[in-house]
Amino acid sequence: MRLDFKGRSFISLNDMDKEELLYLMEKSAEVKAGKHKGFLKEKTVATLFFEPSTRTRLSFETAVLQQGGNVFGFSSSASSSVQKGESLTDTIKTITGYCDAIVMRHKIEGAARRASQAATVPVINAGDGANQHPTQTFLDIFTMMEKKGSLDGKTIGLMGDLKYGRTTHSLLIALSFFKVKLVFISPKELKMPEHYTDFLKTKKIDFEERDLLDQTAASLDFLYCTRIQKERFFDPMEYERVKGSYILDRESISLLGDSTYIMHPLPRVDEISEDVDDDQRAIYFEQAHNGVPVRQALLGLVLGTIK
Amino acid sequence: MRLDFKGRSFISLNDMDKEELLYLMEKSAEVKAGKHKGFLKEKTVATLFFEPSTRTRLSFETAVLQQGGNVFGFSSSASSSVQKGESLTDTIKTITGYCDAIVMRHKIEGAARRASQAATVPVINAGDGANQHPTQTFLDIFTMMEKKGSLDGKTIGLMGDLKYGRTTHSLLIALSFFKVKLVFISPKELKMPEHYTDFLKTKKIDFEERDLLDQTAASLDFLYCTRIQKERFFDPMEYERVKGSYILDRESISLLGDSTYIMHPLPRVDEISEDVDDDQRAIYFEQAHNGVPVRQALLGLVLGTIK
């Protein structure tokens, strides 16, 4: 059993087993319920955003502040020594001496891992390029469990860009801990990569692949949407042809079941129409708000201030 | 009576009546006198500056911090998700879940109003384009009342760009609550717009318009200066011709009365000469410093932590 989170970095979903994920979810629920208070008091967290991200940065910062902790850092590498040619490792070796934990986002895959090797304090990966963004997955899973309890036996649809979308890949790994059924809905250009579907086969996770959102969507417990970016298509005409099929609006949500929750990692552009926001099943803002207790719980665990 | 500020957004001077303004001024004076302390403890305020503004942002941030609160946000949209094409409404719907109040500046008129409709926490408008900047007006009125008590019977000169200057328009609305006399001093290209002078007529506020600062300035209680920007003139020669007439320096302030206080919203460029700063009547820095207690009082009222 490796339930001791204290001192650990969180870089990738692959560093974690099911028991640990469930433990983190349990602690997150306790934090959200107000069972732990002020547990980051006298702790200082550096938020190093070499690449900008309002949502994630602000969520981490408010998470720390609301538990009584201190936060400092930068919101883009434009205002950092990186400009003077300093290596990432040197930046981290310096800042590790200024704080109790580091939260970082970087555009290069593997940057967070390298940072965690240079740091003497825990490093939380807040996104490294197209690679990993584990706390996004934590809050996704938390939101699902909060809505429907155990994920065993649930059917989850992932829709949109399943080829390049970092979020859906992380989420798939976490979901594979459970006895779920997955439905992949994407244009064929943007299908879930084979090494992920192979992975699901070895884990004996049931999945199917579809071109379109159709009547079978009524049986979904969750529909997790992601954006389809024009730049991903070789042929722009192809993009124009398919894009409408993956947009949720008042009409297309009629395909969903009464208790099919609609999720999205945000920011969205036009893949979910604003008139869907008021639907009871649309929970993407609630999902975003869950980032606060989940990140608080994670920080409390790695700093050893919640048990 | 609408003296319950709790939960309310402050977007425009037009949302407010005289009684409310006086109540806010009273509370601001109490805060400045140290009567309320630490009243923002455990409160978290987001400062969302989609458009940069050091003075206003730092004034709000120190206001919150000095009352024990937490503050987080961004100082320009360059480091926000706005870059990814996210709508203002989505940004607000997310951040509203991270904080107890939102302070925002945006370059688009009406943005703050739209934000207040999307938010579930109070929104304070810290400037939306050429439109409104209510807390500037609050600190202007506070400074005037601090110097001379009630504004009834006072004569206030507004000088400079009265056509485009957002500050003077907001101030005019607030001053219209009192039995004041107004004197507008501007080049004719930059006169107070007619809908504002019509408004004053319906409110039966006495005003006169002048081309130049002259001997009549001796009777002013306050002279509120604003900058004249070259870009506002069709004919650059005309700008060169008139600009000197609206610059305050050692010589021109001899036209003012012994108790004519000189105010300015800052930042100034060259419309007030630095050698005026030491004059007893120059109170523009004191005015800026009053932004702290006034903003603290406003936040305390909308958060319900001062009564």
Next chain:
Amino acid sequence: MRLDFKGRSFISLNDMDKEELLYLMEKSAEVKAGKHKGFLKEKTVATLFFEPSTRTRLSFETAVLQQGGNVFGFSSSASSSVQKGESLTDTIKTITGYCDAIVMRHKIEGAARRASQAATVPVINAGDGANQHPTQTFLDIFTMMEKKGSLDGKTIGLMGDLKYGRTTHSLLIALSFFKVKLVFISPKELKMPEHYTDFLKTKKIDFEERDLLDQTAASLDFLYCTRIQKERFFDPMEYERVKGSYILDRESISLLGDSTYIMHPLPRVDEISEDVDDDQRAIYFEQAHNGVPVRQALLGLVLGTIK
């Protein structure tokens, strides 16, 4: 005796005498040992970085936060009113009303001095162009004294760009308070300027100048390295010829003594090879970390909250 730091600005090493430096070092050691805690509580410090500097800014910010204080400011002039043409003096006259102390970096020499004249609170210079950066020197001296006690009788090598390097000039002034021996190691294009060597002569400080790191390095107590920038050379070929001679790597450090500590103000680019980092004598990250207690002590002294 001028040991009362309360209310004083720190702009230049020249404002200080030996007794004061030693007093600051003593207080820094006490702070590092945990003897003073929470002494910046209810204090608010503005960090005004008109020019970006991650390391220095973050070090100051964490210093304040970890002692319970508040911090606010900006990390580049891009997000400040400077863009609107406001003078430095006006910015300072405003912000001085928002805080208990100002920490500032500016690209113009003398800016910090001017700011300290406009401010009513203490100003700490965190670097003004090529001029002064006193807290860097404080942490350098602190690190030396922490490693070897009194500096009297010690031999210190300064290597690299001694002509333009602000850090070595400040350090030289501080070292001149002690009975040290100095060794300057640089290409002849980048020698220590004559007015500094003249200054050493009047202070009767022993020094010698060398072209290269050689066997005599074994007798050094400290080797303080700085970067050689290509732009400093008229002839790029000359840069290529000499640069290798001032790079520390596994091989060249064999010239150093067993207790010759290697220091560097950071950030480094390639003047110290990363494979030197694990050497016991490499203390540049430790040195950077000492910035926190030293800056805390300085702020506590000027704010009168440690005695």
